[in-house]
Amino acid sequence: MQRLNIALPKGRLGEKVYALLENLGYGCPGMTDGTRKLIFEDEGGVVRYFWVKPSDVDIYVERGAADIGIVGRDILLEHNPDVYELVDLGFGKCRMCVAGVVGETPNPNRALRVATKFAGIAKEHYAAKSREIDIIKLSGSIELAPILGMSDVIVDIVETGSTLKENNLEVKETICDISARLIANKAAYRFKNEEVAALAEKIRKAVAENK
Ligand code: PRP
Secondary structure (H helix, E strand, C coil): CCCEEEEEECCHHHHHHHHHHHHCCCCCCCCCCCCCCCEEECCCCCEEEEEECHHHHHHHHHCCCCCEEEEEHHHHHHHCCCCEEEEECCCCCEEEEEEEECCCCCCCCCCEEEEECCHHHHHHHHHCCCCCEEEEECCCCCCHHHHCCCCCEEEEEECCCHHHHHCCEEEEEEEEEECEEEEECHHHHHHCHHHHHHHHHHHHHHHHHCC
């Protein structure tokens, strides 16, 4: 048996996924102790976990530092990594949306100013509509941009909708649904196929049972 290297997204989603993996027999001591440690391995040689920044998970997997990982579909759409997508976990459900100030309609005769963390997704969305845009790339608190008049709209994740509501913004369009995905490195999928396939199958079953 070969040890599986697994990249987990730091934060709530990762903790939820780890709880599922622990239940499925992939537990590892110390993982939930709240220390600053980033790598954990079990004594039995089954798994090695890394806690990584959620938007970096696909990079570790694509480059083979991790054999598999759990990542939001938003990151996959934005980065387009060369990995296999194995399972939709159905966790971390949210939507990628265009949002703007309540009641406001942007001027259709000039380039639409779009503030976002997801420049790739925004460009693709508006290219499909042949709409000219001016991307304003931000790293967080995207909602501020239209409030301050810096952008006409934002392209961002909406989960409960409360951030929009509390800032007098509304969804103008839904681009796509997002949820967490299990991804695999292409070489690991071949050379550790037994281990990867077994874990993917267990997750698939658990997800189906929870539906
Ligand atoms: C995300 C997203 C929205 C918010 C949506 O931000 O960018 O701001 O969550 O959630 P809601 O619909 O439940 O209110 P995040 O918390 O990741 O912080 P950020 O501002 O750094 O992007």
